[in-house]
Structures are given as C-alpha cells and as structure tokens.
Amino acid sequence: MSSENSLANKNHATATPIMQIDNIVKEFSGVRVLHKVTIDIFPGEVLGILGENGAGKSTLLKILCGIYQKTSGSISFAGNKVEIDGPASAKALGISMIPQEFNLINTLNVFENIFLGSERSQGILLDKKAMRVKTLQLLEELQTQLDPDALISTLSVAQKQMVEIAKALVSDVRVLIMDEPTTVLTAHEVKILFALVERLKARGVTLVFISHKLKEVKQLCDRLVILRDGYLISVDDVSDIDEQDMARKMVGRELNQIYPPKISCAAETVLKVSNLNIKGLLQDINFKLHKGEILGFAGLIGAGRTETAEALMGLREVDSCSVQVKGRDVAIKSVADAVDCKMAYLSEDRQGKGLVMNFDIVKNISLISLAKYVKRLIQGKLETQQAQHYVDLFDIKAASINSELINLSGGNQQKVYLAKWMDTEPEILILDEPTRGIDVNTKKEIYHFINAMTKKGMSVIVISSELDELIGLASRVLVMREGKIVGELQGDDINDQEIMYYAAGLKQDLTKSA
C-alpha cells in the first residue's frame, strides 16, 4: 500500500492534507468490507470515489461522517488524530454528507430545514427573521432562486439538493461529501450543480464525490480514488487516467465472466402491454415481451419503471391499461390475478415488500404457492421437501432451513425471494433491481440462473439502475424517462452512452416504443 500512498501525495507534496485516512478497516459481524484503506484528502480539492456497488464506497464515507464506526485504523483531521464516533462529532469537525435520499422534512419550509438542529433564537423564541436573512444570503451565494418560506414538498429534486447543500454550508462545512448527487438530476440541473461545485471550491470547501458516471467524474474531479471489493485499487490525478482505465480498475475482470452469453429469443409474444396510463406517473406505456427474452428496463430513479411493473402486477390503480398474455386479454386487478397469469414480480425492496423477515426459509418460499401444499391442512413435510429442493438448487446458505430470514445475508435472502416466486411456476418473471446490495458471486449465480430459465422458455423483464447489468444481460432495452418509454435499444446499441442519452432526455424516440 505504500506505493499508493506516495502516488496520492504526488502533486501535493507541499500541501498538508485536511484529512488523512490511515489503514481503515471495517468489518460487519466478522466479514471484512474495507481492507486497510489509506487516502489523503487535500483542502480545496474535488476527490472522486469510484467503485461498483458493494465496493465499499458508501461504507468508507459513512465512517467519515460517523454513521459507522471503523474496526481499526485512524483518521486525522487538519493534522490531529480524531475519533469520529457519531454524526455530531463529524459535524463539529465540519464534515457533512449529502445522502442520496435527502434528509429533509417535507412538511417544513426551506429555512426551517436549513436551520434544523441549529435554530437561531432570541430568548426562548425562534429568531425567524435572522434565519430567513441568512437563508437568503446562502441561497444567493449558491446562485439559487428559492423562497425561504417554500415548503420542501413543493420543490423539485434539484432544488431539494440545493437546500441540502445550503444546510451543510450553514454549519461551516469544510469537507462536503456527496453521494451520487447527479443520479436524480436532469442534464441541465447537473450543469448547475457543477458550477456550484466550482464556487464551493473557491470558498475553500473540500469535496468528496461518489459517482458511477465516469464521464462526470472525469469532468469534475481533481483526483480519483478507485475501490473494488473493499480494497483501495488506485489513487490517480484525473489527467492521468482515461475512462477505459477507470472501468477496468473498477471491474477488475472481464465482463463476460459474470454474464452468461446472450441467447436469441423466439418471435412469439408472451406479454403485450398497451396504453398503460397512471395520472402523474405513467404515460402511454406500450411494449411487447417475447418468449425466452430478457428485456431490460433502464432509466433514472423515478422514471416509472417500478410503477410499470407494479401496475402490471395489479398493485397499483391504473387509469387505463390493456394487457395480453399469450394473445389472451387479461384483467389483472390483484397480485393473485397476476399469479394466475403466470406472472412473477420480485420487488426492489426485498425486506420491505418481498420477504417476511420473521418467517423461516420454508414458510417464505411457500407463501404465495401455499395452496399447492394444502390437503385440508398444510402438508408440512411436502412443504419442507420443496423448500429443500430450492435450497440445493440455489445453493442457499443458512444455518438451517428453519432459520428466520433476518439471519440470512442479503444474497441468500434474494435467493429465497427468487425461490418463492419460482415456486409459483411463472412464465413471465419481472425482476426489479435483482442484485441490489449483493456480492459479485451471488450476482453471477443469479444471472446464470435467469439465463438458464429463459432457455426453458421463461420470459424475463429486468429493471436495473446498474447499466452493466442491463448491457450484460438484456437482448433488448427499453429506456424510460419521466413516466414514458423514450427509447428502445437492441444489439450493439445497448451501451452506457446510448442508455444515458435517452435516460437523461438528450435523445428521444417515441415512435420506436410503440
């Protein structure tokens, strides 16, 4: 690791780091997720942190903000060793983080949110006037036009982000950490954010910036840290590294090792969706799914992909929708109807919507297909046998088949979730973020399983925010944006750039989607 250390200091030999992260190790119940990571952060720079999901980026940053406690290693701030034992001590040092999911209170207005926890008061009463004045001053500095009295719930995502930044500035931030700030922004809003980053730099604020988007990182950052599987892979000046290098270092292996070879699908249409509308969410969704096909759904968060899936499964009220399954018109009003149509849906929210965490593996797997095991009463033996079949098939690792789901790792939970739906013998499988928060090995197993099932004639829809996953798996990708299908990609057109062009609204092709 010493070589990286010297690399880190290359262009800053004279400057003193504002933060020194020295041999940080983090373990979760014995599993090491960060392996002796050493990084120096210099004042006034923009440091990018790149890595795949599960690479350890968020864990590292959560340690810096005091949300997690490091297992070993040390952190120095402005030359002094510090213990960041909670968000409060991070705040006291001037370290702030803008999370992906904003921490704003929707029912309060802009200035109340900005001063939340650090209210100004006169005697026992709040000094609203002072807070308003200071808010206006901050917003002006950020060159943002916002009414200090506007309710948060009325703001756009980009405006909320500005409020978060203002909130950080009010507490004299010195190091500002931004976790994927651009995923939720439109291209225009991204430009505004970039301009803001420049102004913050000019104020002497140090920025740490997590992103998946290589281009942005290249454009915005001074130096780049790349993490993979919890290890520090490299620290480079941004001018020394191109996007190919970044991708190679992030992934560390050839993509075709994880993804099975794509197979061609039959021409037969198994699912035809037309004229799906939900006011304010979805607008005129039309698409077809073919037998044995893996159809990808790309788009930014909130583009309407999950809503589309939930509407198809009868989980949402629709204003209009006509669905044909294998050429037959069907009306799906509930999940039970969808199950009857041999459709399955794995939600992105595994724990909140997918699995009963207090049930064991057996009961979770049979929850939907329970009728199969009932002859007057539930045949416990039969139920357990079938669950054991899935445990073997998916190589589900647990202390026992009667272990409660809460004791399983995320990857094994996902396998149980998959088994639960496979037990309904679906022909159409909709997977919403199927590998979120899952280690690389399990991902690979899931990809190969999906592939094997399509060979047997199952048709699959994969909704994913990981472009690699869509590129590696899908033979066709639909891109959604603001509740509409805006593009359809096939073959070599399925690549990062094309998908992002459509997702960000730089390209639009409504005719193709019909």
Place this chain on the structure above:
Amino acid sequence: MSIQTKILAPPPQSPFSKLARFPWGTYAPLIALLVLVIFSAIASEHFLIPRNLTNVLRQVSYTGIIALGMTFVIIAGGIDLSVGSMVALVGVLCVMLLNWFGDGWYAVAMAIAAAVAIGALLGALNGLIITRGKVASFIATLATMSILRSLTLYVSDAGEVVSENQLFPEIGGGYLLAIPIPVWVFGVLAIISHILLKHTAFGRHVCAVGCNATVASYSAIKVRWVYFMTFVIAGAMVGISSVMLSSRLNSVSPGDAGLFYELDAIAAVVIGGTALAGGRGTIFGTVIGVIILGIINNMLNLLGVSPYLQGTVKGLVILVAVLAQFKGDR
C-alpha cells in the same frame, strides 16, 4: 483495554452454553405456569382439591374462549377492545331470543346459534370499519366498545334479563365426565384454533399479515380479507363465551356482564407470549396465559388477599410477561 479484550476473547464454552441456547422464550409461559402451580400447592392445601381446580378452569373458560379469538386479532396486528361490551349485548339478545323461542332444547339450540351468529356479525362490523373505513383497530373498537355497551343497556332497559327456559342453565352449569361443559368447549375451541392457526393457509396468512402487511399484499394474500376475518372469529368466540356465561348465571346483567373482559383476554394473550406488535404467537401460549391468570385470582382468594389488590397483582404479572418477552427479543 487490550488486556480486557484478551480476557473476554475466548467464547464461553461452559456446560451452560447449551442451557443458554434452549428456547426459553417459547417455553417461558409453561415454565411460569408450572412454578405457579407448585407454589400454589405449597401455599394452600385447598388448591389441589379437584373441585377447586375445575372451578378455576370453569372461571377462566369464559375469558379463555374470548382470548382464543383475540389471539388471531393480535397476531394479525390488530386489537379488539369491544369484546367485553359485546359479551353483554350478545348475552342480552341471546336470553331475550331464548325467551321468545319458548321452552325445550329446540329453543336453546336456536338461541345458541343466534348468539354465535350475532357475535360473528358484530365482529364483522368491527372488521368492516377497520378494513373498509381504514380506521385503526384500537380506535374503531374503542368506539364500538362504547356503542355496544350503551345498546345493551338500552335494549334491556338497564335491567337484568332472566332466562325462562329450564334447560338453558344445563349448558354453562353442567358437567361431562366430571368436567364442566364450558371447560370442554374451551378445550375443543382451543384445539380447533390451534389447527386453524398452525396448519391452514388462513393461519399462515394471519401471521404473514401481522409480520408485514406490505409483503403479504405483494405475495398475493388478500390482506384486508384476512384481517377482517380475524375480527369475525373474535366476534364468534365472544358469541360462544356469552352463551356459556349467561347460561351459567341463567341471566345477564347488562351493566356488569363482560366488564373488563377485553383486558383479561388481552393480558392472557400477551402473557402467553404473543407479540402485541403482531406476527407471532401461539394458541398454546394463550391457553397457558388464561390459566395463569385464573390461578393467580384463585390463589389471592384462597390466601385471603384483599380483592382490591388483585388488580395490582394482575398488572404486575402482565408487566413481567412483557419485560420477559423484550429480553427474549434482544
């Protein structure tokens, strides 16, 4: 600090580790019952007399039957505060119908059927308000608790309703193989409830809804129907309990009948290890909980403790039960 870590480092490998892994939480109610029985047997020579034991069982069977229904409601994530008032209303209507039907076993059978049906109907009313009206079960049944009690007083003109049927008292007062009939009814209903909860799809769905209603709805379970049905079951159980109680006394007093039964039923369920937050619980535990409460009452009487203090003891037992549950969770 490093020295401390070294001392603490080796995992506890004592013979007690097996003891620590024993699922204490599951058997805690049963162990508590055994301890209580042993203690009672030592403390009072009258306790183990068969007559006393059958009396205890008879006394607990009324709230016990209600607690069976309450178990379903609580596991599904709800609560039913109206059961006490419902006992009174169903009892009054049952006896009134009985008197209208006249004499003989036919009238008794009709009155019992009507009582169960009225109970189920009132439970369905609770269920409708809660699932269709989307009112929290606590609030909805708080309201019906008040409404049902007031209707009872109105229907009976606040006077005691006495049965004129000669055969009716046989139900609640009779014996079969030296065991009171209400105890038989309680036992049979407990077995049916256990099978319903543990070995049918409905029971599985009740647990799933109580654990996580969103997951249940995403798993093609008719969440509202399942939740609704738990209140219907609770109502039907109230109907049966009401028959037992009114036939035992051969009358119903509208102001007192079933008073605070909801608290006893909920207490029994909680003492039996069912989580008030829903999702997990057993009928077996509820039965144990019911008997524990009965024995405590009985012992306080036998030992001559002031009846005014009985509530205090009951309250303390509930607290201990809940605290023990929380410890088990950690």
